[in-house]
Amino acid sequence: MKTITPPQRLAATLQLPADKSISHRAAMFAALHESQSVLEGFSDAADPQSTLQCLKALNVPVEQNGDTVIIQGLGREQWPTFSEPVTLDCGNSGTTMRLLSGLLGGLGLNVCLIGDESLSARPMKRILDPLQQMGVDIQGDEQGRAPLRITPGSPFKPMRYPLPIPSAQLKSCILLAGLFGADPTEVIESVPSRDHTERMLELPVVEKNGRRYIKASSAEVIPNQSGRIPGDFSAAAFWMVAGSIHPDADIHLQQVGLNPTRTGALDILRRMDAQIQIENEVADAKEPTGDLHIQSRQLQPVEIGSQEIPNCIDELPILAVAMAFADGVSRVEGAGELRVKETDRLAAIADMLTAAEVDFDMWEDGFEIRGKSNHIFEGTVFKSYGDHRIAMAAAILAMRAQSECQITQPECIRISYPTFFDDWAKLTG
Numbered sequence: 001m002k003t004i005t006p007p008q009r010l011a012a013t014l015q016l017p018a019d020k021s022i023s024h025r026a027a028m029f030a031a032l033h034e035s036q037s038v039l040e041g042f043s044d045a046a047d048p049q050s051t052l053q054c055l056k057a058l059n060v061p062v063e064q065n066g067d068t069v070i071i072q073g074l075g076r077e078q079w080p081t082f083s084e085p086v087t088l089d090c091g092n093s094g095t096t097m098r099l100l101s102g103l104l105g106g107l108g109l110n111v112c113l114i115g116d117e118s119l120s121a122r123p124m125k126r127i128l129d130p131l132q133q134m135g136v137d138i139q140g141d142e143q144g145r146a147p148l149r150i151t152p153g154s155p156f157k158p159m160r161y162p163l164p165i166p167s168a169q170l171k172s173c174i175l176l177a178g179l180f181g182a183d184p185t186e187v188i189e190s191v192p193s194r195d196h197t198e199r200m201l202e203l204p205v206v207e208k209n210g211r212r213y214i215k216a217s218s219a220e221v222i223p224n225q226s227g228r229i230p231g232d233f234s235a236a237a238f239w240m241v242a243g244s245i246h247p248d249a250d251i252h253l254q255q256v257g258l259n260p261t262r263t264g265a266l267d268i269l270r271r272m273d274a275q276i277q278i279e280n281e282v283a284d285a286k287e288p289t290g291d292l293h294i295q296s297r298q299l300q301p302v303e304i305g306s307q308e309i310p311n312c313i314d315e316l317p318i319l320a321v322a323m324a325f326a327d328g329v330s331r332v333e334g335a336g337e338l339r340v341k342e343t344d345r346l347a348a349i350a351d352m353l354t355a356a357e358v359d360f361d362m363w364e365d366g367f368e369i370r371g372k373s374n375h376i377f378e379g380t381v382f383k384s385y386g387d388h389r390i391a392m393a394a395a396i397l398a399m400r401a402q403s404e405c406q407i408t409q410p411e412c413i414r415i416s417y418p419t420f421f422d423d424w425a426k427l428t429g
């Protein structure tokens with residue numbers, strides 16, 4: 001249990017952990033590059049570390065020196081083969097399991113991908129079906145869940161694949177497998193999701209009639225991945241909301257990743273009238289960055305439609321907290337994917353709002369919050385369900401309680417933001 005005492009003031013300049021999505025990809029793509037990549041500022045959060053551990057288990061030369069990770073890439077040709085299946089523990093990380101399945105399925109390595117209890121309950125059929133259509137011999141359990149077993153030796157068939165779910169993990173999985181076909185595999189996206197894979201692999205993308213057509217084949221040269229990984233926008237979102245709903249806040253966040261397919265929560269908070277300034281923007285980088293300056297503000301209600309969901313999917317728990325303090329009715333539609341995250345995040349959000357005496361309704365794939373700028377509630381116990389984003393959202397919500405609150409299983413924050421409570425101490429100290 002972690003006890004949260006509502007702070008008087010929030011003021012500090014923070015350097016956030018490296019972006020989780022980019023960290024996973026930088027490590028995997030560096031392993032596929034032909035020579036050495038030096039990844040600076042690599043996240044020490046548990047999820048990206050799971051990816052590194054899996055690469056090490058496959059005998060990829062990975063050296064870790066503080067937050068610098070040096071990877072000696074094996075290209076496409078020099079991966080070791082294994083007579084016995086190698087067990088790869090993806091921990092809690094869906095990105096590790098889904099992206100590695102595409103990459104290792106394309107390579108045709110003899111592996112078994114396993115995960116913790118939460119990951120083993122998450123849907124994998126969404127990647128198993130298309131990978132099997134591509135000729136990858138990959139099997140899950142009877143319900144299409146982990147453990148996932150890849151067996152080498154099947155002929156590879158490129159594919160044209162309209163994404164049935166707007167998921168960057170699914171898109172990336174197919175594209176990574178596609179890198180091993182002589183003819184291009186094409187993924188068609190009608191609702192844009194985060195595009196780190198396309199950017200970091202410099203894949204050809206055509207935009208036509210509101211759709212994105214992305215191709216990958218063995219002709220693609222895998223770029224060197226050396227460079228500094230930007231701060232995690234999803235981590236920034238917690239302080240963007242904290243600074244907005246706290247009456248006395250002045251927060252600076254340095255070098256935050258501002259890839260436009262990730263910053264939905266910034267647009268939404270600005271629609272809510274939040275006072276968030278971008279400074280020192282580097283917009284023309286492969287992965288754009290900038291500093292954020294956040295100050296207290298009375299928020300307005302907002303509506304979030306299904307087209308916007310992929311761009312703020314991980315930020316919805318903390319956006320729900322913002323909505324609780326916006327005078328009027330806020331609504332979120334088409335967010336059913338939240339049910340299959342690290343936990344059923346819609347159910348967890350409902351629990352959190354109930355504990356904080358917030359007036360709301362929830363249905364299968366969305367919710368409505370009737371917020372009040374002066375909302376106040378009795379100190380309570382928030383259940384995190386061992387989900388990092390729920391634990392952190394509840395901690396920020398607890399800032400507005402009348403008295404102390406408790407968060408269950410607070411150690412789960414290590415999945416994406418191990419220094420969350422250190423940064424909390426800097427802000428409130």
Ligand code: S3P
Binds near residue numbers: 169
């Ligand atoms: C991620 C994509 C999203 C997101 C997850 C990270 C990625 O998942 O929720 O935290 O790095 O590609 P989906 O693509 O399954 O929605």
